[in-house]
Amino acid sequence: MRLKSTTGAALAVAALLATGACVSEDTNEASSDSALSGSGAGEDCTIDETVKIGAVFSLTEAAAFAGAYQQEGLAMGFEELNAAGGITYEVIQEDDKTTVEDSVAAFEKLINRDEVSAIVGPTLSNMAFTTYTDAQSAGVPALGVSTTAEGIPEIGDYIFRASLPEEVALAASIPAAKESLGLTKVAVLYDSADEFTASAFNTIKDVLTEEGIEIVAEETFETADTDFTAQLTAVQDADPDAVILSALPGATVPLVKKARELGIEAPIVGGNAFNSPVLIGLLEDAAEGLIVGGAWSAASDTTGNAEFIANYTEKYGRAPDQFAAQAYTAAYLLDQAIRADCDANREAIKDNLGQILEYDSILGPISIDENGEVHQEPVVQIIRDGVFTIL
Amino acid sequence: MLQQLANGVFAGSIYALFAIGFTLVFGVLRHLNLAHPAVFTAGAFVGIEVAARTAIPVWILFPVVALFGALAGVLVERIAFRPLRGRDDEHFAGLISSVALGGVVIALLQARYGTEPKSFATDYFPSRLFEFAGIRVTSTQLVTLALALVLMLGLAWLVSATPLGRSMRAVAENPTAAKVLGVNVGRVTAGTYALSSALGTVAGALLALNLGQAGRDLGASIELVGFAVIILGGLGSLWGAMAAGVVLGVAEAMTIHLFDSTWKSMVAFALLFAVLVIRPRGLFGHVKVREV
CATH class of the missing domain: 3.40.50.2300 (Response regulator)
Structure with missing residues (x-):
């Protein structure tokens, strides 16, 4: 019995060491894949290889109230982009169960195993502080859609957000x-x-x-x-x-x-x-x-907002919220960054994501500066007769 | 000032209800049942579900919740404590197995109710605001206080004046002697757990009614205050738990009134610390301390 448990412990330690080794080997490796850079530019850009985008949201536990909407909004955004043609996106969705450990594990999987071009998420800022350090050192662009805490974009030049600070x-x-x-x-x-x-x-x-x-x-x-x-x-x-x-x-x-x-x-x-x-x-x-x-209101008449609400409600059987709207916008922002140079490599996305100026989204005109911070007009609403109305 | 005093009494009566269920099991059986907060949480969810499904009035809802609690209590004893009976480390092992059972209960709640908090429908028990002598009181607060009083006095009566209460006190005094004298210790144990958990589930449902919602962390959020109440009142003492619940509730409310809300927990736990230093057996605890 005693022997068994010692062997078990030894195995566990070995496994830990092995993962540790993996991580240190793969970091800072700027891999560029020529198949991910296509021909044409802007709307005419075509990339042959499927572009893999990772998504880490809290789909269960405490922050599930937000994560579920984010998953749906992001998926819908990329489905629309796929239908538009030129670039085919594949979203690899991970659930961080509202814990830092699972969030880190999800980022590691997406970065090293799935080799995604960029990551959207995580849901909560306190997880982002840890996972974004990993994304930064691995050189993978990460775009937060609900990470509203102070100091998030400052983590590094690969870190961006499309989430209005509280x-x-x-x-x-x-x-x-x-x-x-x-x-x-x-x-x-x-x-x-x-x-x-x-x-x-x-x-x-x-x-x-x-x-x-x-x-x-x-x-x-x-x-x-x-x-x-x-x-x-x-x-x-x-x-x-x-x-x-x-x-x-x-x-x-x-x-x-x-x-x-x-x-x-x-x-x-x-x-x-x-x-x-x-x-x-x-x-x-x-x-x-x-x-x-x-950051968003169902009542505002921003470009495509009415259509977004109608499609979302039809697709998922419930009205979208701000989390869904921001995640949906993230899909389009990434698409903009990729189409800028018609290149879905991590470096190209990083270079272009910080140069989005006045992109006309359902959140209204939105910009991301070179530091990764979002700029948009906040919407102030009042609830009257059970519906959001612009104040 | 009077208003805050009243607020403290209302908050404290829920602390007290949580605490008497827990302290009852300890007082009679010397078991620390750490599944109690999970059973408390289950009571809140069951109350909400029963209310939504059947729309029965509040005075029937709480007996239904109590019945569920009694069943849950018997199960807790069967699963977490009875298999360990007679072992050298019975008390410590029971403590650990009840922590584990609590985790299982919370996971079951998640499987059934999901991760989002649930709440009573607004029109289930519409809260009305009353004013007596300048003190504003809501109808949920009144129900809470009335129910807490009835349950606490009822429990005190049950323990002191009924055959079950007498056997409970006999088991508390000396289980072996009680057995020799013909007390069915197994039945008394099950009865104690049933009572304890019934009180716990009712307290949970009451808190959900007061708070407006119940999440899976409902029990965890009251656990610490609840344990402080138990220690403050004297581990195993029913009157102590009742008094300490109200004392702690009032202390919290008065801190907010006189100082600052940030100091709320600090004052409450400083009070606990002071009581432990000055009177280690708690407000109503017995001098005889038994090693667990």
Whole structure:
């Protein structure tokens, strides 16, 4: 018995060493495949070999609410591009189960075994901080579609994102809310245990100071909390014109429901986490009057948006959300980068992805600069009669 | 101030309900049942599903959930504890096997309900807002407090005045002697687990009703506070768990009222630490400490 377990352990160690060896051998190997560079340019570009694109999303566990939409949006984007002809894309989809370990494993598989041209994902920023370091050192371009944390594009020149930072979304929704609601004093509620909501809180504070709005209550909570009544009572006592909420989706629903239940009628202003039809479904009547800053709106008349919504709803039997829209846009952005030099090699994608200027997408005109950061106009919406309306 | 005091009592009554179920098993059988948070979570999901399928009113829903909990409790004992009975490391092994069983329960919940949180329909139990003497109270809070009181007093009565309660106390005192005197220890053990889990599942469903939703991490989120309540009240003490639940709830609410919400957990756990230093057996614990 003892002998057996020792052998097992030895095998495990050997296996670990073997994977370690693999990784170090393959990194920094700039492979260029001539079959991946085609003829023609722009819309006439034709590449004979199938272009493999990796996708890593959280399809199960905590972030599945986003990952499932991302998978569908991305798949739909590439299907449309395949139908358009010239380049054939194959999406290799991996599920990171909302864990850093599985995310790293998925990136390693896509980079070394599948030898993809580029990777879209992962869903969460805290996984991106690890996996993007791997993508960077392996020289594989990675495009984030929901990695909104500060410092993501700074990881390296192979790292890009087409996901509006939470800070930008909030910074847009506060002045818009002030203008239409005449805010003078607000309460701020934020998740103090989460890095991104806490950093968004600093932005909120700066924007409020700039706008000359007074903070009459400042309360914190944690997503895992089981009771928000005490904080909401403090908010209620301060009698604010509006409540500004920086929360993860997990806490948003119980918080907003409880606030309405306690009789807080002030409008609630939030960031990206609010921008989902699923949220409206869960909140039902309590969703009324929420103000949401985000990257995409079902109500905006951007190029191809109506068509996107119609096709998506027909294909998947549910309305798309911001996650689906951003992933869908990512397919087109990658296509733009590949068609620029008619070259689907990793180096060419990296060089061209950072030079996309004012591409007319369903998110509106979108640019990616050479540092990999996205530039687009955020959309501010208010929920009226259960539907997102542009504020 | 009064409002926050009331908030604390409402929050604390759920802590107390979670804690008495857990502490009951420990008090009678000296078992640390770490599957309790998972059973608690299961109670929330079962409550939501039963409510959605049958639309039965709340006062029937909770007995149904309790019945499910009782069954689950018997199963927990059969699966995680009974096979280990009589072993030298019975208590420690039971602790580990109940952790494992808890994991299995959560995985089963995921298989049945998926990864997204579930919630009661808004019109299932429409929450109304009342105001008494300047204190705002919602109907869910009232139901929670009433149910918690009924269950806690009912349990106290059951343990002190019924034949089952007497046998439970006999087993708690000395299982061997109880057996010699004709107490069916197996049945008392199963009964204790059934009661404990029934309380746990009802607490879970109540929390889901209060919070507006239930995720698979519902039990994990209350686990730490729940254990703090148990220790604070004195491990194995029912009255202690009830009092400590309310004390902790009020302490959290008052911290938010007087200081800052960021300090909430700090004050709650500092309180626990202080009690352990000044009074290691907890508020209501017995002086006699038994090695587990």
